[in-house]
């Protein structure tokens with residue numbers, strides 16, 4: 001396994017164990033949505049939709065927005081969430097597709113899958129399956145899924161083209177993509193890009209809008225829409241760096257260069 005993927009797995013395993021151990025929640029993608037702000041206010045989830053979800057599913061939320069809100073899910077549909085973590089988006093989707101539909105979550109990290117399955121049990125939902133595997137090699141048949149969602153995961157993969165091609169493969173014709181992710185809006189110093197810590201935090205692996213669109217198009221997608229929704233200002237970047245104890249990794253000058261360089265974004269496309 002590639003070194004970066006191994007690091008990512010270890011990191012998310014630690015976060016899942018921390019949530020399960022009832023210590024403070026995780027911190028994944030770094031924007032206001034991860035920590036310290038709770039997801040209901042910061043990440044586009046309505047308090048009412050979170051109200052009866054298991055507490056650990058909410059505490060484990062590591063996304064950068066709410067992809068389910070983009071997906072327009074209908075009763076009876078099959079939905080797959082890539083990098084499902086503690087399962088928040090899978091459980092929300094499962095309620096929307098109802099008993100005649102099915103919601104899959106796919107994750108590579110054993111501790112996350114354990115946490116997600118515990119959350120599933122608490123939720124009482126019966127139309128959910130958490131799968132172990134990689135988004136670069138999705139363990140589902142061709143053209144079996146109506147909607148693919150993902151929340152702050154595509155940026156983590158080193159081969160985004162392979163992951164998005166796999167996504168295209170499992171989608172039915174006319175199927176749709178509803179992703180929340182981090183995008184890069186302007187060039188940043190190589191030293192920052194190379195930092196594995198920032199990569200794990202969803203920033204250094206972010207694509208530019210042009211590269212994201214190009215990768216989706218090459219994977220076969222059409223009707224592509226990529227909308228930045230929350231630009232990371234210098235103050236937020238500094239807060240993230242402080243949380244992750246990264247201050248030593250870049251200078252004040254770098255912090256200025258990072259100002260406005262990244263944003264959370266909504267990505268929609270069709271097969």
Ligand SMILES: C[S@@+](CC[C@H](N)C(=O)[O-])C[C@H]1O[C@@H](n2cnc3c(N)ncnc32)[C@H](O)[C@@H]1O
Nearest residue numbers: 012028061062063083085107108109134135151
């Ligand atoms: C930032 S967290 C997001 C979790 C969840 N989507 C959420 O919003 O709370 C990233 C998740 O993706 C998983 N992940 C990262 N890269 C992956 C890959 N290549 N294949 C499968 N899962 C992956 C990690 O194990 C982790 O659970």
